[in-house]
Amino acid sequence: GIQVEQSPPDLILQEGANSTLRCNFSDSVNNLQWFHQNPWGQLINLFYIPSGTKQNGRLSATTVATERYSLLYISSSQTTDSGVYFCAVTTGGSQGNLIFGKGTKLSVKP
């Protein structure tokens, strides 16, 4: 089946810094989502982005489907950005089921 790889696995930033998280996938996808898992475990939807670029405040995402990767940009990071960021995809064979990467754990220090 499809492989979803996220990098880096861990990231430590000083408050105010910018960062880029990457998601590579091994096959073509129908859809791609980015999530933020907060300290209480809830998955917060960040972007639904099978292709193209979207922005929401300090966060933006780009998916280049033909090259099989997606990037999540966080600018002017804040301590509340800490948590785990997951990339998840659906494929033609997954029947709508999300296939998750292992996540990037982000720690933003004050």
Next chain:
Amino acid sequence: DGGITQSPKYLFRKEGQNVTLSCEQNLNHDAMYWYRQDPGQGLRLIYYSQIVNDFQKGDIAEGYSVSREKKESFPLTVTSAQKNPTAFYLCASSGRAAGANTEAFFGQGTRLTVV
């Protein structure tokens, strides 16, 4: 508010006991899913349902059972056959796989501990 509600938030299970986790959605979504998350890991699919009265096994279905009698509800039973049930369980819903928008949304999760 529209969304997905999971209950309870915390659940303790004794050895040999079956427990049922509730998941309700009012998003009018056809598809619903159950995932399991172990510490420091990603999410793995347990069961999914694309339509009422139909469901399929995911990657780690052994020791679990589900039902889908109503569009809004997709309860998960963790049976005594599940040897290592301690984990964080997340329920999700989305539009149909063949639909135009299949963005998935998650509930707040149930943390299950075997005592």
